Amino acid sequence: MNQVIFSSTIFMFLFLPIAILGYFLIPILGRLFKFKSRTLQNFYLVLLSLGFYTWGGTPRYVLILIASIILNYFMGRWMEKARDQKKMVGFVVTFAVVANLLILFAFKYLPFAITNINFFLPTDIPIPSFPFPLGISFFTFQAISYIMDVKRGRIGAQKNFIDLALYISFFPRLLQGPITRYQTMVDQLRNRKENFKDFSEGCCRFVLGLGKKVLVATLLSDLVTTAFTDAAPVLSVSTAWLGMFAASFYIYFDFSGYSDMAIGLGKMFGFTIPENFNYPYIASSIADYWRRWHMTMMAWFKDYVFLPVAIGPGFKYYPFTKKIMTTPHKIVVATFITWACTGIWHGASWNFVIWGMYFFVLMEVETFMPKFKNKFLNISVGFILTQLAVKFGQVLTRSTDISQAFNYYLCLFGLKGQPIVDDKFIFLFNQNKWILLVAFIASMPTIQFVLKRIKINKTLQDVIYTIWIVGLFVISMIYVTKNGYTPFLYGRF
Amino acid sequence: MKTVEEVVLEVLNLPLDTPVDDNFGVDTCEQWNSLAQIGIVVSMGNNFDVSFSLDEGMNMDTIGGIKKVLQGKGLI
Numbered sequence: 001m002n003q004v005i006f007s008s009t010i011f012m013f014l015f016l017p018i019a020i021l022g023y024f025l026i027p028i029l030g031r032l033f034k035f036k037s038r039t040l041q042n043f044y045l046v047l048l049s050l051g052f053y054t055w056g057g058t059p060r061y062v063l064i065l066i067a068s069i070i071l072n073y074f075m076g077r078w079m080e081k082a083r084d085q086k087k088m089v090g091f092v093v094t095f096a097v098v099a100n101l102l103i104l105f106a107f108k109y110l111p112f113a114i115t116n117i118n119f120f121l122p123t124d125i126p127i128p129s130f131p132f133p134l135g136i137s138f139f140t141f142q143a144i145s146y147i148m149d150v151k152r153g154r155i156g157a158q159k160n161f162i163d164l165a166l167y168i169s170f171f172p173r174l175l176q177g178p179i180t181r182y183q184t185m186v187d188q189l190r191n192r193k194e195n196f197k198d199f200s201e202g203c204c205r206f207v208l209g210l211g212k213k214v215l216v217a218t219l220l221s222d223l224v225t226t227a228f229t230d231a232a233p234v235l236s237v238s239t240a241w242l243g244m245f246a247a248s249f250y251i252y253f254d255f256s257g258y259s260d261m262a263i264g265l266g267k268m269f270g271f272t273i274p275e276n277f278n279y280p281y282i283a284s285s286i287a288d289y290w291r292r293w294h295m296t297m298m299a300w301f302k303d304y305v306f307l308p309v310a311i312g313p314g315f316k317y318y319p320f321t322k323k324i325m326t327t328p329h330k331i332v333v334a335t336f337i338t339w340a341c342t343g344i345w346h347g348a349s350w351n352f353v354i355w356g357m358y359f360f361v362l363m364e365v366e367t368f369m370p371k372f373k374n375k376f377l378n379i380s381v382g383f384i385l386t387q388l389a390v391k392f393g394q395v396l397t398r399s400t401d402i403s404q405a406f407n408y409y410l411c412l413f414g415l416k417g418q419p420i421v422d423d424k425f426i427f428l429f430n431q432n433k434w435i436l437l438v439a440f441i442a443s444m445p446t447i448q449f450v451l452k453r454i455k456i457n458k459t460l461q462d463v464i465y466t467i468w469i470v471g472l473f474v475i476s477m478i479y480v481t482k483n484g485y486t487p488f489l490y491g492r493f
Numbered sequence: 494m495k496t497v498e499e500v501v502l503e504v505l506n507l508p509l510d511t512p513v514d515d516n517f518g519v520d521t522c523e524q525w526n527s528l529a530q531i532g533i534v535v536s537m538g539n540n541f542d543v544s545f546s547l548d549e550g551m552n553m554d555t556i557g558g559i560k561k562v563l564q565g566k567g568l569i
Contacts, residue, residue, distance in 0.1 A: 152548045291526075302527045303551070310531045311550035327535050331528065 005056065006206075006261045007213050009480060015055075016265075019048050019171075023269060024194070038190060042166045045269065049171040056175065057134035064103060064133055069165045071099055072143045076150050076157035076164070089151060096147045104140045107133050112348035135175035137345055141300055142168050146182040148304055155183055163189040172265035176258050178276040178296040181303065185271075192270035202267030204469050209260025211472040214479045216442065217254035219435045223428055224250045228398055228408070236422040240411035242429060247398045248391045249439035252281065255294070274299075280390075281443040284382035286362045289390055297345075301338050310334035336360050346397065351405055355396040362389055497559050497569070500540050504532040518555025530554060541568050 005011060022044055030037030054062045075096035082088035105113075107130075114127050146167065150157045158164040167185055227235065227243020235243075259276035266273035276296050283289035290298050309315060310330050318325050325333075343356015372378045392409075399405035410416045456464075495503070501517075502509050505524040519525045525533075534550045537543075537559060543566060545553070553559045563569045 152551055154552065306527055307530060307551060308547055310527075311534050311545070312547035327531065331531060 006258065006265075007210055007476075007480060009477075015048075015052065019045075020268065022048075039160070039162060042162050042189065045171070046162055046165045046169060049166070049169040049174055052171040053134070053169065053174060058131045061131075061133040064107065064136065065139060065169055068100065068103060068139060068143050069161075069168050072096065072146055072168065073158065073161050073164050075099075075147060077159075079147075079150055080157035083153075093147060093151045097144055100140050100143050100147070104136055107136055109344075109348045138177050138179060139168055139174060141179050141297075142182075144304065145179070145300065149182040155186055158186070158189075160189075170266075170271070172262040172269075172271075173273055176255070176262070177294075178259055178262060178274055179300050180273060180296065181300065184274065188271050192272075194270035198267050198270065202264040202269075204465075205264030205267060206261050207264075207469050207473045207476070209257040209262075209264060210476045212253045212257030212260060212442075214476040215472075216435065216439050217250050217257060218479070218483065220246050220250040220253070220432065220439065223432045224398070226428065228404070234418070234424075235408075235411045236419045236425050237411065237414040238421045238425040239428060240408060242425060242432075244391050244395055244408075244412065246432065246436065248281075248394050249436065249443060251394060251398070252277075252443055253439060279443070279445050281387060282383070282445065283386050283390075284379045285386055286359065286366050286389065288382075289386055290359075297342075301342055305341050306334045306338040309337050332364065335363055339363070349401065351396045351399055351402050354402065355393055358393055358396065495540050497537070497556060497563065500536050501533055501556060501559070504536050505529055513556055515557030515560065516555060518558065520555075525554075533559070537563070541566075543568060 023041055026041045026044060027037040029035075030040070050062055050065070053065055075092055079089055079092045079096075082092060111127050111129065114125050117123055118125055118127070146158070146164070149155055158167070166189060167180075167182060173180065223246045224243060227239060227246065256277040263273045263275070274296050276294060278292040278295065280289055280293035283292050310327075310333075315325055315330055315333050317323060318329075339356040339360035340353070341356075342359070343352045343354070346352045346355070372381065395408050395412075396402075396405045399408060407416075411418065414420065451461075498513055499509060502511055502513070505522065507524065519530065530553070534545055534553055537553065538545060541563060545562065549562045549565075553562055560569060
């Protein structure tokens with residue numbers, strides 16, 4: 001399982017070369033034998049994607065992916081045919097969205113739901129145990145985006161089954177996004193243009209992501225594992241803080257590294273996949289942070305949860321009254337529902353639910369927070385508070401359950417009677433200080449900052465960049481071949 | 494009654510002489526975030542004395558999109 005992870009040698013030296021060679025051979029054959037190559041290229045990418053999914057996860061789960069494609073294709077076609085019948089469109093949309101969510105519920109949330117039913121009620125329902133289907137949260141969201149965009153009437157339903165299959169299953173973003181909305185991808189399914197410039201930029205972006213994953217995230221993983229598995233009375237205050245910051249860098253470099261690789265792979269095949277990160281660790285407010293972190297997921301929730309709740313008729317009145325709800329109150333309700341959904345989307349456990357509610361509270365508190373008159377002071381204080389709040393929140397997502405997270409918080413504030421500094425901290429700090437420094441610098445727009453101030457001519461810039469990318473690739477490959485692959489954290493979402 | 498452009502610029506807190514075209518919207522203007530979108534839908538409703546369905550509200554994410562919705566209702 002998980003052999004076809006982007007940073008594995010089998011992906012880079014077997015799967016990807018086969019994918020690229022075949023993909024660019026098709027148009028050559030098309031010119032020779034006079035056939036339209038785009039449909040065949042798309043079909044080839046779909047086959048590769050299904051192969052990637054089968055090989056990378058539990059093979060039988062590819063049937064879920066295929067079922068999702070078939071379901072959404074026919075729902076879209078049905079909606080298109082019933083376009084003039086408002087009630088029928090409403091029925092089809094509801095049916096399609098519920099069916100997609102049911103698939104997600106059955107495979108991701110059922111064990112969690114039964115565990116809680118058994119806990120709160122006098123029941124003893126057996127808890128099903130099966131491996132988690134990789135990427136199910138991501139491809140389900142892609143599918144719902146398709147249904148909703150067709151329903152809103154901006155674009156028609158996809159007539160070509162292969163094209164829809166490619167939209168839902170395209171392998172670079174199948175397992176961990178970025179989540180692309182149908183309306184932004186539909187044109188690219190047919191009319192994308194591959195060229196050497198994009199291909200080479202795609203390769204560089206892939207290598208950059210590989211470096212983030214292999215040279216930063218993976219190297220921090222030992223420190224993070226040590227801190228979070230030893231979250232017991234033996235964890236000193238300083239070790240807990242060190243572990244919290246390391247975990248924060250780890251998740252950023254792991255996930256943004258994957259996104260870089262996905263965006264780069266997309267570019268190699270002529271696709272423009274939207275950006276997912278924009279230096280979240282320089283954010284100076286919670287709202288700013290969420291405009292920079294996992295941007296495609298937030299855009300999805302904004303378009304399909306937040307705005308429909310805030311604008312739609314669902315929450316027209318206050319509960320149990322006929323009094324019309326004011327817009328600010330609707331916004332609070334929409335924010336609450338959005339964060340509840342965001343939390344539970346990340347994982348079927350209570351710590352994710354609490355994590356979602358934590359950000360709801362922070363967003364609301366931030367709205368009422370007084371601002372300093374001095375802009376510099378405003379940004380500085382905002383930066384420190386935001387980054388601390390984000391890192392406290394990440395303890396919840398990193399912990400296996402609430403009790404572990406609670407235990408970790410106690411350690412952070414020295415509430416378990418443990419020492420401030422111990423030998424373990426000194427050892428871990430000395431072992432990881434350089435990688436932490438690299439992580440800190442690389443999580444900021446340092447290169448852009450330097451390039452703005454130092455004038456280097458374009459040719460020299462290109463030479464330095466090429467050496468940098470080649471060097472990064474070689475060093476990453478040394479680490480990959482030496483240490484093997486490590487799975488991506490967001491794969492479990 | 495204000496024009497579509499005036500309502501949008503007022504909600505976004507931008508000067509009324511800001512150059513805008515039909516493509517001006519959520520993807521081209523930093524201030525046009527999700528809260529601003531709600532404000533725009535509510536203000537358009539008040540200005541033109543009309544209510545919008547969810548799909549109409551969702552399609553009002555550019556000046557062109559707003560005009561199309563209002564044209565569909567015969568208001569401009």
